[in-house]
Amino acid sequence: ETGVTQSPTHLIKTRGxxxxxxxxxQSGHNTVSxxxxxxxxxxxxxxQYYREEENGRGNFPPRFSGLQFPNYSSELNVNAxxxxxxxxxxxxxxxxxxxxxxxxxxxxxxxxx
Amino acid sequence: xxxVKQNSPSLSVQEGRISILNCDYTNSMFDYFLWYKKxxxxxxxxxxxxxxxxxxxxxGRFTVFLNKSAKHLSLHIVPSQPGDSAVYFCxxxxxxxxxxxxxKGTHLIIQP
Numbered sequence: 001e002t003g004v005t006q007s008p009t010h011l012i013k014t015r016g017x018x019x020x021x022x023x024x025x026q027s028g029h030n031t032v033s034x035x036x037x038x039x040x041x042x043x044x045x046x047x048q049y050y051r052e053e054e055n056g057r058g059n060f061p062p063r064f065s066g067l068q069f070p071n072y073s074s075e076l077n078v079n080a081x082x083x084x085x086x087x088x089x090x091x092x093x094x095x096x097x098x099x100x101x102x103x104x105x106x107x108x109x110x111x112x113x
Numbered sequence: 114x115x116x117v118k119q120n121s122p123s124l125s126v127q128e129g130r131i132s133i134l135n136c137d138y139t140n141s142m143f144d145y146f147l148w149y150k151k152x153x154x155x156x157x158x159x160x161x162x163x164x165x166x167x168x169x170x171x172x173g174r175f176t177v178f179l180n181k182s183a184k185h186l187s188l189h190i191v192p193s194q195p196g197d198s199a200v201y202f203c204x205x206x207x208x209x210x211x212x213x214x215x216x217k218g219t220h221l222i223i224q225p
Contacts, residue, residue: 042217
């Protein structure tokens with residue numbers, strides 16, 4: 001059983017650009033969530049996808065969007081990058097039974113300059 | 114407004130002793146509570162969870178206690194081992210599609 005993987009590990013972008021981060025969920029997990037973790041803070045919920053539909057969202061603007069694919073992979077897209085978007089972005093997956101027990105990937109460190 | 118609070122940024126405990134990490138919450142709608150451990154350059158690792166209908170859950174060296182009236186939970190690690198040195202996050206959720214709400218974490222240091 002493979003765990004949750006994310007790519008790339010690190011990324012540097014310029015303010016105003018767009019970025020796509022990728023995640024491969026644990027096999028059999030039909031729910032994926034994305035979190036943003038700023039330095040010195042706990043992870044903050046961005047949104048959740050279940051069976052390729054967004055079904056929950058935290059306090060993030062629409063320029064944060066996502067996709068979930070049938071093969072357990074997913075994407076986080078951020079448009080019009082701002083300096084405050086610099087953070088660790090974490091992907092987490094869970095199955096339908098214990099959906100609240102989420103299993104995290106190692107994260108993508110995004111730096112916006 | 115922080116709904117999940119971990120008021121101790123760091124905690125130092127001797128190897129073999131008990132580590133007690135504390136967490137307070139304000140939202141009475143939370144149904145599940147979880148503890149995660151995080152090493153540098155890794156994602157959070159799920160440790161243990163508890164439903165709001167229980168007051169204790171045990172898994173090996175880890176025990177989580179929930180006091181709903183005080184809106185307080187704690188994680189006990191007995192005995193503490195060097196590999197337990199990490200940042201511990203408390204998290205809570207109402208379930209469904211709500212996602213997890215995390216505290217800021219407590220850095221646990223196990224001294225030899």
